[in-house]
Amino acid sequence: MAYACRFCIALHGLHPGDIPTQPPTWELAAQHVESAHRYPVRRGVETQDDAEHRLFLTPPFKPLQRAATVLYGLEGAAAAAEIIERMGPIIEVHAVPEAKDAFDLIRNMT
Numbered sequence: 438m439a440y441a442c443r444f445c446i447a448l449h450g451l452h453p454g455d456i457p458t459q460p461p462t463w464e465l466a467a468q469h470v471e472s473a474h475r476y477p478v479r480r481g482v483e484t485q486d487d488a489e490h491r492l493f494l495t496p497p498f499k500p501l502q503r504a505a506t507v508l509y510g511l512e513g514a515a516a517a518a519e520i521i522e523r524m525g526p527i528i529e530v531h532a533v534p535e536a537k538d539a540f541d542l543i544r545n546m547t
Contacts, residue, residue, distance in 0.1 A: 440466035441530045444474050444507050447517045456532045466527045471495070475502045476526055 439459035441451055451459075460466040467478040477488040489501055504518035504526070511517065 439530050440527050442466060442470050442473070443517075443521050443524075443526050443528055444470065444476070444504075446528070447508055447511060447514075447521075451530065453532050456530055459530060463527060470526045474507050474526070475499055476504065476507060477501060478526060 439456050439461055440463050441456075441459045445451070460469060467480070470476050470478050471492055475492070477485070477492040479485060479488045483491070492501060504521040505514065508514040508518050508521075
């Protein structure tokens with residue numbers, strides 16, 4: 438199991454071969470979102486204000502971002518930003534075998 442950044446998926450896509458390189462824990466994915474996109478991710482019992490304050494005080498001291506700002510200029514940015522704001526910036530991802538892998542598996546079963 439791996440966790441992926443919805444911002445990176447929207448901006449760059451995610452292919453099955455990329456899944457092994459994704460963070461293996463939710464916490465590592467949250468650290469990526471905060472450092473790469475300056476988007477606050479709530480931890481445990483934090484309120485949104487607590488998360489924003491914690492990230493605001495974390496170097497580098499740059500402005501915090503909203504989903505719409507991170508995805509600005511992307512086609513479909515408004516819909517993607519709404520999904521991220523409602524569901525969070527991190528998603529659990531699983532590898533799906535490609536057709537060639539399935540063929541090799543079936544062929545090698547004997």
